[in-house]
Amino acid sequence: MNRPIIALDFPNKESIITFFAHFPVNESLYVKVGMELFYQEGPAIVQWLKSLGHDVFLDLKLHDIPNTVESAMTGIAKLGVSLTNVHAAGGQKMMKAALKGLEAGTRLGEERPLLIAVTQLTSTAESEMQKDQLIPVSLLESVVHYGQMTAASGLDGVVCSALEVQAIKAGTSPNFACLTPGIRPTGSAIGDQQRIVTPGQAREIGSDYIVVGRPITQAVKPYEAYQEIKNQWNGDY
Secondary structure, three states: OOOOEEEOOOOOHHHHHHHHOOOOOOOOOEEEEOHHHHHHHOOHHHHHHHHOOOEEEEEEEEOOOHHHHHHHHHHHHHOOOOEEEEEHHHOHHHHHHHHHHHHHHOOOOOOOOEEEEEOOOOOOOHHHHHHHOOOOOOHHHHHHHHHHHHHHOOOOEEEOOHHHHHHHHHHOOOOOEEEEOOEOOOOOOOOOOOOOEOHHHHHHHOOOEEEEOHHHHOOOOHHHHHHHHHHHHHOOO
16 A cells, blocks of 8 residues: 655654654654754654654755765765655756765665655746746646656656646656645645645546645644545545
8 A cells, every 4th residue: 555655844853753642653654854854853863763664755855066966865875765855957967966876875785765856846836937937938848847857867756746747757757756745635725835636636647656744744633634645545435
C-alpha cells in the first residue's frame, strides 16, 4: 500500500512528539522534513525520525551554484534520507551536480536517495509567475519545460501539481516520478495552495507520491485523518 507523505510542518521536535502520540507506535510513516523544522533542529531530526522507523523526504529545495549543491547533497545522502530535492530553475549543471553529490555520499550497499526537482510551487498562480518571474509562457508550459530539463539531467522526477502530471509524463516518460503537494480532501480549506486536487483525483491522474500537511497535522484526530487520506489515495473505500 502506498503511503501519503506527511508534511511535518512543525517548529520543533516537541511538537512532533505530541503529533506522533496520536499514531500507533509501530506505524511506519513517510514524512517530509522542510526548512522550518530542519533549520530549527538540524540533521539530528532526520536521524531521530529514521530511528523510529520512518522514511524521510528532506525538502530543502536546494538552489545554488553547482559545486555548493554537490557538496550539500553529499552530506544529505549520508543522513540516509529516502528522497530529497532541488529547484529545477537552478539549471541542468546544478541538477547534474546534485545527482553526483548524492551518489558520492551514498554508503556502499545502500540505495541512492531519490532526487526530484521543484518546477513551479503549487502556491504560484500563472499571473504571478508571469509578472514576478518574467516568464511569458503559460504555467503549464513552464512546468513541462522544467520537467523535461530535469529528466535530461538524470533526476528521478519532479514536484508538481497533480493537474500537471499527465502533461509532464507525456513530455518525459510514464516512469518519470511526479510528487504532488496541494492535496486536500473534499471539504478541506485550501490554505495558501492554488492548484489542488483530492487524494483520489491525484491517484486517477497518475501522481506517484502525494504530500499532505494540514489536513492531517491540524486534524482533531490526526491518525483517523491519515487513514482516510491513505484509503482515498489507494482507492480503498
